[in-house]
Amino acid sequence: MPDDIKEERQYVMVVDMESKRPGCVLLQAAYGCGEANSFLQSVFDTRHWLLAPAPKMAKIKGSESQWKALADQLDKIKKHA
Secondary structure, eight states: OOOOOOOOOEEEEEEETTTTBBBBBHHHHHOOGGGGGGHHHHHOGGGGBSSSSTTTTTEEEEEEEHHHHHHHHHHHHHHHH
């Protein structure tokens, strides 16, 4: 792989598939996704975190840019709501 192509780090996080909101850091740890906690804190505003399990929660793997895009989408939805 060329030096100028940098592979993005992948994170597994627990997300409610219906609302597309991530679980809080405690839910991430409970589902075995504790590695993503510092990334979750730096990308997602705490107002988007789910504080309790939801029926349609799933562990999802995504790149840094994919998670940042989701955080941006949630920010836009909240601003228009």
